[in-house]
Amino acid sequence: xxxxxxxxxxxxxxxxxxxxxxxxxxxxxxxLGLVVSMALTVTGWNMPKSYAHExxxxxxxxxxxxxxxxxxAFLIFSxxxxxxxxxxxxxxxxxxVMIFALTGAVMMTSYGNLIMLFLGIETxxxxxxxxxxxxxxxxxxxxxxxxxxxxxxxxxxxxxxxIALIYGSSGSFDLHRISEYVAACSGNYPPMFLAGLxxxxxxxxxxxxxxxxxFWAPDVxxxxxxxxxxxxxxxxxxxxxxxxxxxxxxTFHGIHGVWETTIWVMAVFTILLGNLTGVYQPNLKRMLxxxxxxxxxxxxxxVVAFSPMSDNALLLYTLSYSIATISAFGILILIREARxxxxxxxxxxxAKTNPLExxxxxxxxxxxxxxxxxxxxxxxxxLFTTALEKGxxxxxxxxxxxxxxxxxxxxxxxxxxxxxxxxxxxxTVETPYKVHLFFMTLMIILVGLLPFLVIGLV
Amino acid sequence: MLxxxxxLIPLAISLILLTIKQEKAIRQFALAGAVVEFGVAVxxxxxxxxxxxxxxxxxxxxxxxxxxSLKFGMxxxxxxMVMLTTFLVPVxxxxxxxxxxSRPSAFYSLVLLMEMALxxxxxxxxxxxxxxxxxxxxIPAWFICxxxxxHDRIRITFKFFIYTFVGSLFMLVxxxxxxxxxxxxxxxxxxxxxxxTLTPAEQTWIFxxxxxxxxxxxxxxxxHTWQPDTYTAAPAAGSMLLGGIMLKMGIYGMxxxxxxxxxxxxxxxxxxxxxxxxxxxxxASVIAIxxxxxxxxxxxxxxxxxxxxAAGVFALTPYAMEGAVIQMVSHGINIVGLFIVIDLIEQRxxxxxxxxxxxxxxxxxxxxxxxxxxxxGSIALPLTNGFIGEFLLLLGLxxxxxxxxxxxxxxxxxxxxxxLRMYQRTMLGTTNGLTEQVSDLTWxxxxxxxPLVVMIFWxxxxxxxxxxxxxxxxxQILNFVK
Numbered sequence: 001x002x003x004x005x006x007x008x009x010x011x012x013x014x015x016x017x018x019x020x021x022x023x024x025x026x027x028x029x030x031x032l033g034l035v036v037s038m039a040l041t042v043t044g045w046n047m048p049k050s051y052a053h054e055x056x057x058x059x060x061x062x063x064x065x066x067x068x069x070x071x072x073a074f075l076i077f078s079x080x081x082x083x084x085x086x087x088x089x090x091x092x093x094x095x096x097v098m099i100f101a102l103t104g105a106v107m108m109t110s111y112g113n114l115i116m117l118f119l120g121i122e123t124x125x126x127x128x129x130x131x132x133x134x135x136x137x138x139x140x141x142x143x144x145x146x147x148x149x150x151x152x153x154x155x156x157x158x159x160x161x162x163i164a165l166i167y168g169s170s171g172s173f174d175l176h177r178i179s180e181y182v183a184a185c186s187g188n189y190p191p192m193f194l195a196g197l198x199x200x201x202x203x204x205x206x207x208x209x210x211x212x213x214x215f216w217a218p219d220v221x222x223x224x225x226x227x228x229x230x231x232x233x234x235x236x237x238x239x240x241x242x243x244x245x246x247x248x249x250x251t252f253h254g255i256h257g258v259w260e261t262t263i264w265v266m267a268v269f270t271i272l273l274g275n276l277t278g279v280y281q282p283n284l285k286r287m288l289x290x291x292x293x294x295x296x297x298x299x300x301x302x303v304v305a306f307s308p309m310s311d312n313a314l315l316l317y318t319l320s321y322s323i324a325t326i327s328a329f330g331i332l333i334l335i336r337e338a339r340x341x342x343x344x345x346x347x348x349x350x351a352k353t354n355p356l357e358x359x360x361x362x363x364x365x366x367x368x369x370x371x372x373x374x375x376x377x378x379x380x381x382x383l384f385t386t387a388l389e390k391g392x393x394x395x396x397x398x399x400x401x402x403x404x405x406x407x408x409x410x411x412x413x414x415x416x417x418x419x420x421x422x423x424x425x426x427x428t429v430e431t432p433y434k435v436h437l438f439f440m441t442l443m444i445i446l447v448g449l450l451p452f453l454v455i456g457l458v
Numbered sequence: 459m460l461x462x463x464x465x466l467i468p469l470a471i472s473l474i475l476l477t478i479k480q481e482k483a484i485r486q487f488a489l490a491g492a493v494v495e496f497g498v499a500v501x502x503x504x505x506x507x508x509x510x511x512x513x514x515x516x517x518x519x520x521x522x523x524x525x526x527s528l529k530f531g532m533x534x535x536x537x538x539m540v541m542l543t544t545f546l547v548p549v550x551x552x553x554x555x556x557x558x559x560s561r562p563s564a565f566y567s568l569v570l571l572m573e574m575a576l577x578x579x580x581x582x583x584x585x586x587x588x589x590x591x592x593x594x595x596x597i598p599a600w601f602i603c604x605x606x607x608x609h610d611r612i613r614i615t616f617k618f619f620i621y622t623f624v625g626s627l628f629m630l631v632x633x634x635x636x637x638x639x640x641x642x643x644x645x646x647x648x649x650x651x652x653x654x655t656l657t658p659a660e661q662t663w664i665f666x667x668x669x670x671x672x673x674x675x676x677x678x679x680x681x682h683t684w685q686p687d688t689y690t691a692a693p694a695a696g697s698m699l700l701g702g703i704m705l706k707m708g709i710y711g712m713x714x715x716x717x718x719x720x721x722x723x724x725x726x727x728x729x730x731x732x733x734x735x736x737x738x739x740x741x742a743s744v745i746a747i748x749x750x751x752x753x754x755x756x757x758x759x760x761x762x763x764x765x766x767x768a769a770g771v772f773a774l775t776p777y778a779m780e781g782a783v784i785q786m787v788s789h790g791i792n793i794v795g796l797f798i799v800i801d802l803i804e805q806r807x808x809x810x811x812x813x814x815x816x817x818x819x820x821x822x823x824x825x826x827x828x829x830x831x832x833x834x835g836s837i838a839l840p841l842t843n844g845f846i847g848e849f850l851l852l853l854g855l856x857x858x859x860x861x862x863x864x865x866x867x868x869x870x871x872x873x874x875x876x877x878l879r880m881y882q883r884t885m886l887g888t889t890n891g892l893t894e895q896v897s898d899l900t901w902x903x904x905x906x907x908x909p910l911v912v913m914i915f916w917x918x919x920x921x922x923x924x925x926x927x928x929x930x931x932x933x934q935i936l937n938f939v940k
Contacts, residue, residue, distance in 0.1 A: 372590040
């Protein structure tokens with residue numbers, strides 16, 4: 001709760017700074033504010049509390065994931081100075097809306113009530129519709145926001161309808177009450193309740209971009225300003241998958257027989273389709289969009305294989321995925337700025353002209369592909385172990401096959417950077433940005449070598 | 459403790475190399491580091507006691523909740539593999555001095571990183587740590603071959619990467635699956651994995667997963683299609699690392715992990731594996747005879763030779779297993795020697811095409827002599843290292859089945875045919891425009907061959923000390939299949 005309040009205050013503060021025309025203060029204040037919010041979040045560790053009639057539940061799981069969200073946002077804001085370099089218009093609105101979106105994301109990790117879930121999702125989504133279109137002059141940005149808005153609001157309707165149906169049958173929005181109702185049903189669920197459940201699955205799947213509700217993702221990712229795409233691919237995805245995870249595992253685990261098949265079939269399709277389509281993408285940004293789709297498939301494994309281990313598995317996975325993805329987007333920003341596009345050929349010969357940046361992108365690609373000893377490998381390994389413990393052998397084999405396919409596209413930037421000849425144009429990168437990229441790379445390696453720092457937590 | 463030092467030295471050197479700018483300093487430092495590493499390995503060899511490997515064991519906690527610990531150690535088989543690795547890497551580094559590679563610090567750094575991963579594979583006593591090093595070895599190998607490789611390297615090395623990566627991913631699933639079948643508390647420790655209780659069906663699946671991973675690396679027919687192209691496209695040092703050491707990872711994995719863990723399935727499917735291996739021997743030998751590119755010829759000959767090793771492993775008899783272990787060492791030495799000779803010829807004439815060469819022996823007698831010695835080792839002439847290994851392998855295979863032994867024995871005849879044909883066409887006869895100006899080996903180049911030649915005769919004449927080191931552990935592994 002303190003996190004939500006702190007972030008809201010930070011958002012308002014940012015808007016005020018805008019009114020007072022203190023543009024140069026924005027980023028320092030935001031970064032400091034995020035650190036403070038992170039610290040406030042962590043202070044609640046091991047002291048589970050609920051607020052406002054269990055509307056918000058703050059336990060270790062929610063604290064851990066909120067920290068991942070704020071940390072990801074911190075990493076993204078650290079890229080912002082470079083991304084908006086040379087932009088003369090005031091940026092307080094974009095930053096403010098990003099922070100409100102982050103607030104919504106935090107709400108999605110700590111809800112105890114379906115109304116709160118819906119509020120969180122809407123806070124996040126409405127902010128994102130604005131952000132996707134924030135590059136007003138670009139037609140692609142307008143296209144992205146329109147697509148995202150039309151589909152998103154439509155799917156929000158599904159979500160709300162699902163919540164209403166569940167309320168109609170169980171008589172409550174409260175997760176505890178609903179799980180009591182589920183237990184009382186003892187196997188006989190009214191069709192209204194089941195319909196509500198599946199509408200909810202559809203609504204959440206859309207936000208996470210799970211096949212078959214993923215069609216918006218590549219186009220929206222491509223059109224959205226790159227910095228905000230990084231935000232969508234990490235913060236939004238983490239928040240949505242955690243919302244789904246909490247919903248199904250903590251509330252509906254008693255009836256996992258009802259939804260389990262649906263989820264794992266979707267996981268299989270997400271992994272296979274995401275990876276297979278990823279192979280055929282012409283540019284880095286679209287490739288990262290499909291990579292993010294396929295990774296949501298892997299994360300679904302944690303939902304299906306709920307066990308004491310799966311909290312940690314999902315935590316490690318979201319953390320390592322977020323860092324690696326933000327690092328990749330960090331390079332993408334540079335390339336798009338220097339070349340005006342992000343076709344793989346724009347990366348040619350980067351190893352010669354920009355060895356550090358090439359190394360950072362390589363590590364992040366290898367981590368996403370799950371190559372030891374990087375963070376991505378550890379996360380995948382831990383997730384697969386969780387799933388195998390529950391006996392999902394075939395699901396893990398599909399996931400492994402997906403990883404094998406994914407190498408085909410994760411290696412394309414590496415091949416371009418190291419094996420193709422460059423046109424000799426060097427990307428100019430300031431030292432702070434380099435340090436930031438290197439820091440993320442170091443994190444990927446360290447989390448891979450010392451995963452027990454993360455997985456013993458929850 | 460020595461075991462951990464063996465892993466850390468190459469890692470440290472590979473990191474330091476990245477900070478050095480001068481090419482000469484890089485080369486000297488890389489070579490010095492690799493020699494020190496070999497010295498440590500020799501120290502391990504001397505202190506090693508056959509009865510107890512406690513002095514080389516190292517254990518530390520890592521992922522306690524998941525049953526993964528940093529457990530490193532060496533038994534006789536690991537020790538020989540580590541000796542082979544640390545012996546060959548300085549030779550490979552020295553042989554690279556005649557090339558001027560672009561970005562030398564990255565090149566030598568990757569070579570040493572690869573050495574670290576290879577040593578790690580051979581000394582890991584924990585299933586997951588083994589897997590991590592196994593995958594880790596692939597990354598530097600890919601970079602070395604892809605960045606400094608020859609014609610069409612992007613497509614070829616990518617195929618190589620995908621092939622080996624796919625194989626090992628299924629091994630990962632098998633390892634995690636095994637983990638949950640180990641006695642409580644679950645652990646990836648190799649003794650726990652050995653003690654896993656498995657139904658016959660589970661044994662079969664796990665066998666298939668392991669076999670795929672290892673057979674692709676070796677490579678066993680019909681999973682070999684990545685190999686000739688990769689060896690040909692790789693730079694000289696890359697071919698040596700792949701052919702000399704990396705393929706041993708596959709055989710070593712079979713002996714250390716696959717046979718003890720799924721021993722029932724191994725016994726059941728051994729005939730299938732042997733048939734594949736023996737088919738590979740004949741198939742690759744016939745193709746080798748027709749090759750014109752020397753590197754390609756050696757690549758195919760390697761498929762034939764390791765096919766025999768794989769067949770010997772699956773014969774599951776003490777002679778064959780001992781032969782497999784000793785032949786891994788011999789094959790590593792011989793193939794590196796052959797690649798060095800080919801590399802030197804290519805540097806002098808600019809071609810590897812057998813058809814275009816001839817009469818080099820007239821101009822470069824020292825090179826011809828060295829080539830001949832290594833070649834004789836490779837075709838298993840008595841008194842050379844190849845003979846010991848192949849003799850034991852065939853003896854073991856003969857105990858298992860006379861027919862397989864007879865077919866596999868063809869490898870000796872075939873290898874004499876293609877190797878001597880290569881020698882005859884390149885070294886003998888009259889010189890032509892290309893070979894007219896060939897200079898003989900310089901003394902620094904002679905230094906390169908001395909260790910190899912010494913080892914060829916040492917193993918050939920006194921194989922006892924190498925065989926004795928591995929024997930107790932070979933018997934222990936074979937105990938699982940009795």
